[in-house]
């Protein structure tokens with residue numbers, strides 16, 4: 001057996017790290033499309049669906065500021081508009097040029113809770129390579145969510 005033929009076995013932790021890295025790389029690709037004439041702060045998001053497909057999102061700013069859409073919501077709304085089922089997603093990665101791994105705004109946290117399962121992993125990164133993994137529920141404790149209206 002040559003070195004090339006030898007199989008490489010990865011531990012579950014190593015597999016997880018690889019999947020997170022891949023999704024963050026997709027978020028970096030998504031970030032390239034950011035429209036940020038006001039803040040100059042580009043953010044990218046990548047949403048992994050149940051079939052393994054990735055949906056890109058970027059922030060899209062507005063002269064009136066308020067209508068600005070964050071990268072996270074762009075990815076989620078795009079996937080829902082494309083017909084994917086709410087709460088069917090596997091993971092969301094987000095990246096921006098922050099000192100620590102980027103942390104989503106409150107509006108995006110509420111939208112994540114609406115459209116993702118509470119235990120869905122959220123992988124947060126920055127352009128220096130720092131990474132933090134959390135979940136939708138951890139990002140929005142004590143939340144008012146779909147179950148409170150019993151329309152989930």
Ligand SMILES: O=c1ccn([C@H]2C[C@H](O)[C@@H](CO)O2)c(=O)[nH]1
Pocket residue numbers: 036039041042043058059060061068069070071072094102103104105
């Ligand atoms: O998690 C975040 C944080 C901020 N932004 C955007 C909103 C705005 O366009 C810019 C500055 O807040 O970054 C995101 O897209 N996602």
